[in-house]
Amino acid sequence: xxxxxxxxxxxxxxxxxxxxxxxxxxxxxxxxxxxxxxxxxxxxxxxxxxxxxxxxxxxxxxxxxxxxxxxxxxxxxxxxxxxxxxxxxxxxxxxxxxxxxxxxxxxxxxxxxxxxxxxxxxxxxxxxxxxxxxxxxxxxxxxxxxxxxxxxxxxxxxxxxxxxxxxxxxxxxxxxxxxxxxxxxxxxxxxxxxxxxxxxxxxxxxxxxxxxxxxxxxxxxxxxxxxxxxxxxxxxxxxxxxxxxxxxxxxxxxxxxxxxxxxxxxxxxxxxxxxxxxxxxxxxxxxxxxxxxxxxxxxxxxxxxxxxxxxxxxxxxxxxxxxxxxxxxxxxxxxxxxxxxxxxxxxxxxxxxxxxxxxxxxxxxxxxxxxxxxxxxxxxxxxxxxxxxxxxxxxx
Ligand SMILES: Nc1nc2c(ncn2[C@@H]2O[C@H](COP(=O)(O)OP(=O)(O)O)[C@@H](O)[C@H]2O)c(=O)[nH]1
Ligand SMILES: [Mg+2]
Numbered sequence: 086x087x088x089x090x091x092x093x094x095x096x097x098x099x100x101x102x103x104x105x106x107x108x109x110x111x112x113x114x115x116x117x118x119x120x121x122x123x124x125x126x127x128x129x130x131x132x133x134x135x136x137x138x139x140x141x142x143x144x145x146x147x148x149x150x151x152x153x154x155x156x157x158x159x160x161x162x163x164x165x166x167x168x169x170x171x172x173x174x175x176x177x178x179x180x181x182x183x184x185x186x187x188x189x190x191x192x193x194x195x196x197x198x199x200x201x202x203x204x205x206x207x208x209x210x211x212x213x214x215x216x217x218x219x220x221x222x223x224x225x226x227x228x229x230x231x232x233x234x235x236x237x238x239x240x241x242x243x244x245x246x247x248x249x250x251x252x253x254x255x256x257x258x259x260x261x262x263x264x265x266x267x268x269x270x271x272x273x274x275x276x277x278x279x280x281x282x283x284x285x286x287x288x289x290x291x292x293x294x295x296x297x298x299x300x301x302x303x304x305x306x307x308x309x310x311x312x313x314x315x316x317x318x319x320x321x322x323x324x325x326x327x328x329x330x331x332x333x334x335x336x337x338x339x340x341x342x343x344x345x346x347x348x349x350x351x352x353x354x355x356x357x358x359x360x361x362x363x364x365x366x367x368x369x370x371x372x373x374x375x376x377x378x379x380x381x382x383x384x385x386x387x388x389x390x391x392x393x394x395x396x397x398x399x400x401x402x403x404x405x406x407x408x409x410x411x412x413x414x415x416x417x418x419x420x421x422x423x424x425x426x427x428x429x430x431x432x433x434x435x436x437x438x439x440x441x442x443x444x445x446x447x448x449x450x451x452x453x454x455x456x457x458x459x460x461x462x463x464x465x466x467x468x469x470x471x472x473x474x475x476x477x478x479x480x481x
Contacts, residue, residue: 105171203467220319236431281329287404308341
């Protein structure tokens with residue numbers, strides 16, 4: 086760090102967009118001299134200096150030289166300038182370096198967020214960067230806009246009139262929603278398990294829409310775990326193909342079977358794939374090892390459409406032709422999220438939020454109303470910090 090950087094008006098720069106792939110990256114420069122410092126680095130297409138651009142004006146130009154990176158620059162306030170450049174790591178990194186050369190210190194957005202560790206809005210911003218579907222982003226955006234904070238305020242209001250019963254009803258509803266809230270930024274893990282050759286790998290490929298796993302008529306082809314990301318009804322899911330469960334002396338396959346058994350225990354949902362053309366009795370002892378959250382899927386329905394089965398509600402699909410895969414996807418989404426939220430619902434979405442809610446609920450269950458109220462009040466106070474860097478207006 087040089088002396089220039091430490092001067093009071095020098096300001097700071099922060100990459101607002103998440104690192105990694107993206108169409109556009111945005112850097113926020115903050116400081117009383119922001120426009121004057123950025124000005125020599127930015128060549129506006131109009132030829133006018135940035136210092137003369139009014140607040141709110143969007144200016145197109147090049148970075149540093151006539152044939153430099155194309156950028157769009159906006160004075161969002163007297164002391165804030167946004168620079169929008171091409172997405173990805175390289176363009177933004179170069180601009181941040183150039184800004185450092187003129188005394189503007191680069192800061193990490195993540196560091197800034199961690200200064201507001203209890204802030205729901207800061208947590209929502211961080212989760213939003215990891216959200217992979219529009220549906221999950223919308224729910225997180227609702228929380229950013231205050232849905233969860235308002236619900237906590239309502240719970241606090243109930244506590245303030247000693248209505249711990251109402252507070253607990255509301256707390257428990259929130260805790261139920263945490264079952265999907267915790268998966269808004271982290272996909273559900275769905276394991277495909279079953280005997281060798283029933284079509285697990287074929288089904289994984291069909292659900293992903295591309296040939297991720299090797300499919301072969303020889304049993305024992307899949308040994309390692311093979312994963313792929315997708316989404317069902319807008320809910321992000323990681324599919325995990327596993328080795329077919331059977332007794333074997335072959336060491337690599339045996340290691341694969343052990344991994345499959347472990348995945349079966351850890352997964353959020355298990356799809357037990359069975360072969361409709363050979364619904365063997367032996368399969369029944371597999372049922373004992375299944376976790377409660379599982380769906381039986383009868384594959385190869387093209388070979389045995391008329392075969393009677395004990396569980397008529399289980400989806401009958403064909404991994405090869407794709408028959409009934411849409412109903413399987415609907416069953417998966419319905420099993421994972423039986424009651425999806427509606428727009429504006431409060432949803433807790435981090436482990437620490439769930440921990441706080443659980444603790445407050447436990448205190449109420451133990452009759453510790455004063456302590457529960459104090460904890461909630463402290464959490465709500467933490468929501469009243471100023472705007473985060475990059476925030477232009479206060480959410481309603
Ligand atoms: N007729 C038919 N064959 C299938 C179907 N699904 C998979 N197969 C075939 O069954 C064999 C085993 O498939 P694979 O996906 O490797 O099974 P895995 O061992 O359970 O992973 C391959 O020859 C596939 O082409 C299906 O729905 N219908
Ligand atoms: Mg396989």
